[in-house]
Amino acid sequence: MELKSVMNRYGLKQKIFSIAPLFGLIALVVCFLAAATAKDLNIAYSMKNILNQSVVVAVIATGAIFIYTLGSFDISLGASACVSALVGGMVYNATGSVTLMFLTCVGVAVAIALINSVLASVFNLPVFVTTVAMLSVLNAVVLMLININGTGSQIAVPTDAVAGLNTTWFKLLVLVLFFAVCLFVFDFTKIGRLQKFLGGNPVCAKLSGINNKRLAIIAFVMSGIAVGLGSFLSITYAPTLTKNTASSVGMDVIISIVFGGMPVSGGARSRIYAAVVGAFSMTFLNQIMVMFNLNSGIGQMVKAVIFLIVVSLAMSNQRNKEILPR
Amino acid sequence: MKKWRRLTAFLLTAAMVLMMACTVMAEAPEMDESETVKIGVLVSDTTSAEALAFRAYYEEYIQNQYNVNFMYSDELKDSAGEASAIDNFIANNCKAVISLSSFDRPAQIAQCSGAGVYYAVATGTLTDEEYEAAKTNEYYVGAIGPDLMTEYQTGYDMAKYFLDEGKTKFAIFGGAIPYYTDMHIYRAAGMLAAMCDVGEGSYKDATGMDIIGKIYEDGAVETGAIGNVEVVGYVGGYDMDDAWFGKCGEMAQTEGLEVILAVGNGSDFFGAAKGEGVQIASVDAYADSYKEAMEAGTLNYLAGKFSASIGPIFMATYSAVKGYPIRDAEGNALALSQGYWVADSAETFNTYYAVDSSKEEPAYTKEMLDGLFGSSYDDFAAFVSAYTFDEIQGLK
Known part of the structure; x- marks a missing residue:
């Protein structure tokens, strides 16, 4: 009883909950290293592997945090990454320029994000609805792009063209730089503060004269840049692109954000690092399951159980139980 | 003196x-078996009859006979999934990767050889260009599986069987033709070529192997008359949604249809065609679902891969890991073709099935495979080329 009052007085409960995902990640890393040592794994290669498997989701989820902070939800991120990568691949095959391919990936992703944001904010439609519609459109575009390309099943960028960028250092550099930019915008500028305010209490924010349309557009642009970077990194890792490229990214982003401790209802308790923590936690968890040769069915069930636990814990820490996005 | x-x-x-x-x-x-050899297996399909049969042979027979441990990938959907799975194998100290996934084989070979891990293709072959690029790579073990000419001939023989019985109305299930999967295109081309030969007509003004190009142009098979034979229905793809199943059902019930020729997964039509008097032929594997269909008369012809067909590529890989790579005189990796077992009656099917599903005495036993360890290329090739049921039984 006394402990409870002390915890409430100093806000300890809040603090513990806010850093719990980080402890979760540390616990997973410790478990992984212990199991890897016991099973005599190639730990250096495993760490590189974990970065390879996390970086795309970590980058895209970091950008998506801006949308989630507003209490919104974008289900079309994976399809957007696929379209961006395919168009980028086609541009490379037409021009032979990696720079143009990079710019195309980012440009296409930002354009898609802008369309989403314009539909949502200008026509006052719920973001979830516009992104569901966009998901259908983008899936159709993917098939069209592959057919236009003439091979019927894939668009392939020559491996040699991007092999130099498929390195640990390049991926780390992209992740660190983009995270630094997002951290600065999110935590050290007016834009980030206004977004948290708008996500936490849209009515109050509106009455305070905050331009929610402008903030929504900024959030989608940040997310678009992230998708563009993610699609470029996808090409460097696996330059043969199909309709299934980045197909799991959309769902992985949502799971990562929740794993990382981000309230999906957005608001003041949104954390920019949640995406990175969540993405790496998920990959470490996957790697532990791979190590013990557990098949994907069991893996999915374990993930589902952890997902439910995390969401339950997050809800128990919130006065407002409406944690679903708008 | x-x-x-x-x-x-x-x-x-x-x-x-x-x-x-x-x-x-x-x-x-x-053969030093003191150390467990971990081998990764890349699979793009984890639930088909063929995939399950292959897995059972490796896990329930080979793993019990040799000091090896197989590590399977999840179901793979693209080349990124393949790269990711290979990364997992390497991190888990796999010494070799056997691939049943073909989204980007050159990338798979490059990734494995970059990490000093042996790589082999099971139940498939590389294209000529891919083989030229990989054949001298010390980590590329080789490929054993039906080559494209075998696929063409398999389709031809299947259609010819029914044409010889006097059937004239066919429907074709094109499987992965819309995704431009070579083996499915060649099988379908073989079927159409047989129709051209017997029906004395042409398919889009082409006959014989020229039909292959026509299918590549369209990414589909066109329905219509081929001389006095007719293709009355066609479905392609593996959408597996309600619309796709609806199209399959519609095709199976086309007026006058006599035979459905499936380039793969003919079992998808067993329900749709039941009781309609339509005969079904397919390329697939000796699995339970096909056994039941063959006994019930729903399935009439199967060109099936036998599960132990992936035994020789295992031994070639194991041999390479143990320091005895199998190479030809010029140092090139294996490139061997292997065909199907064809059953056109329940009796034949059951004979094949009994051997194929046995976990004690499968088609290729340990004793047979041991003879391939560190063997010469020619001996290995001779063993693989004798792939018919009778030839294999004769080796025992």
Whole structure:
């Protein structure tokens, strides 16, 4: 009883909950290293592997945090990454320029994000609805792009063209730089503060004269840049692109954000690092399951159980139980 | 003098025999099984009859006979999934990867050889360009599986079987033709070529192997008359949604249809065609679902891969890991074709199935595979080329 009052007085409960995902990640890393040592794994290669498997989701989820902070939800991120990568691949095959391919990936992703944001904010439609519609459109575009390309099943960028960028250092550099930019915008500028305010209490924010349309557009642009970077990194890792490229990214982003401790209802308790923590936690968890040769069915069930636990814990820490996005 | 000559001859002969024995002893490969060898298996399909049969052979037979441990990938959907799975294998100290996934084979080979991990293709072959690029790579073990000409002939023989019975109305299930999967295109082309030969007509003004190009142009098979034979229905793809199943059902019930020729997964039509008097032929595997269909008369012809067909590529890979790679005189990796077992009656099917599904005495047993360890390319090729049921049984 006394402990409870002390915890409430100093806000300890809040603090513990806010850093719990980080402890979760540390616990997973410790478990992984212990199991890897016991099973005599190639730990250096495993760490590189974990970065390879996390970086795309970590980058895209970091950008998506801006949308989630507003209490919104974008289900079309994976399809957007696929379209961006395919168009980028086609541009490379037409021009032979990696720079143009990079710019195309980012440009296409930002354009898609802008369309989403314009539909949502200008026509006052719920973001979830516009992104569901966009998901259908983008899936159709993917098939069209592959057919236009003439091979019927894939668009392939020559491996040699991007092999130099498929390195640990390049991926780390992209992740660190983009995270630094997002951290600065999110935590050290007016834009980030206004977004948290708008996500936490849209009515109050509106009455305070905050331009929610402008903030929504900024959030989608940040997310678009992230998708563009993610699609470029996808090409460097696996330059043969199909309709299934980045197909799991959309769902992985949502799971990562929740794993990382981000309230999906957005608001003041949104954390920019949640995406990175969540993405790496998920990959470490996957790697532990791979190590013990557990098949994907069991893996999915374990993930589902952890997902439910995390969401339950997050809800128990919130006065407002409406944690679903708008 | 004579005595000395005899003694000299005896000593020379003895020396030669001793030298030969030493040479043989030095070259005889020794299978050291003291250390467990981890082998990763890339699979793009984890639920089909064929995939399950292959997995059972490796996990329930090979793994019990040799000191090996197979690590399977999840179901793979694209080349990124393949790269990711190979990364997992390497991190888990797999010494070799056997691939049943073909989104980007050159990338798979590059990734494995970059990490010093052996790589082999099971139940498939590389294209000529891919093989040229990989054949001297020390980590590329090779490929064993039906080559494209075998696929073409398999389709041809299947259609010819029914044409010889006087059937004239066919429907074709094109499987992965819309995704431009070579083996499915070649099988379908073979079927159409047989129709051209027997029906005395042409498919889009093409006959024989020229039909292959026509299918590549369209990414589909066109329905219509081929002389006095007719393709009355076609479905392609593996959408597996309600619309797709609806199209399959509609095709199976086309007016006048006599035979459905499936380039793969003919079992998808067993329900749709039941009771309609339509015969079904497919390329697939010797699995439970096909056994039941064959016994019930729903399935009439199966060109099936036998599960132990992936035994020789395992041994080639294992041999390479143990330091005895199998190479031709020029140092090139394996590139061997292997065909199907064809059953056109329940009796034949059950004979094949009994051997194929056995976990004690499968088609390729340990004793047979042991003979391939560190063997010459020619011996290995001769063993693989004798793939028919009777030939394999004759080797036992």
